[in-house]
Amino acid sequence: MLDVNLASRAPALAPRSSDAGVTVAPLGPQGRLSLRIKPAALGDDTAIDGFDLSGPINSRRSAGDGAATRTALRLGPDEWMLLCPADDVEERSEALAAALNDTAHSLVDVSHRDVSFVVAGAEADSVINAGCPIDLALAAFPVGAATRTLLGKAEIVLTRLAEDRFTVTSWRSFAPYVQGFLVEAARHQL
Known part of the structure; x- marks a missing residue:
């Protein structure tokens, strides 16, 4: 076992909110x-x-x-x-x-490999769909669904926690890209 807990060495990522009310917030270890x-x-x-x-x-x-x-x-x-x-x-x-x-x-x-973000708000599904090819309509991807997919150029694990709340998990090295992608997509939601 490593003496240093690598899971606590997450990239410096802060919660971000958009004008459309979508929040992209990193989860702790x-x-x-x-x-x-x-x-x-x-x-x-x-x-x-x-x-x-x-x-x-x-x-x-x-x-x-x-x-x-x-x-x-x-x-x-x-x-x-x-x-x-x-x-x-x-x-x-x-x-x-x-x-x-x-x-x-x-x-x-x-545990050391991944970083997760919560994407929440009324347009959370649209924000994720800006770079994710699967249908995130509630009927197609209901609460309790989880899958491995892509967001832009990064592989992610996507989970729907509630109608307007998701977790997006990526490898630690892709975390700044994934957060940036989600924040940029949220900024462009109307």
Whole structure:
């Protein structure tokens, strides 16, 4: 384990608001675990260490509340991004590894790799759609949806938290570009 917590070394990014009422605000450090496992290997036990892995592809499932919230984003047939508090990553990693000990899987701590932004406001979907090719209409991308996609030239993980609230997660090195793109798109919303 690194002595220096790389997750706390986020780029200097400040919240920004537009005249259209859309806010782009960086989230603080968050624990992120990349889990790859065949769903058949899970059997009927789709709740592991408080993470609900039962959702369909491109969905978000959360359990717990407040600081103890655990979220599973199902991004592919055998791929989940597990979110937990930043200071809980090591304990969650050990508990998941123990629970899956006899099952073929890959579990990697990627907390240091990503930065997330909350994009909120009545035109948040339009701001994201300025650079994202998927349909963000509520009927096509409902609350609880999560997917890997593009924003401009950067790969992102996009999650819809509410009708007018999203998280956009990118690799740390792309974070200034992603925030700049979102802020610029928000400035041009009428």
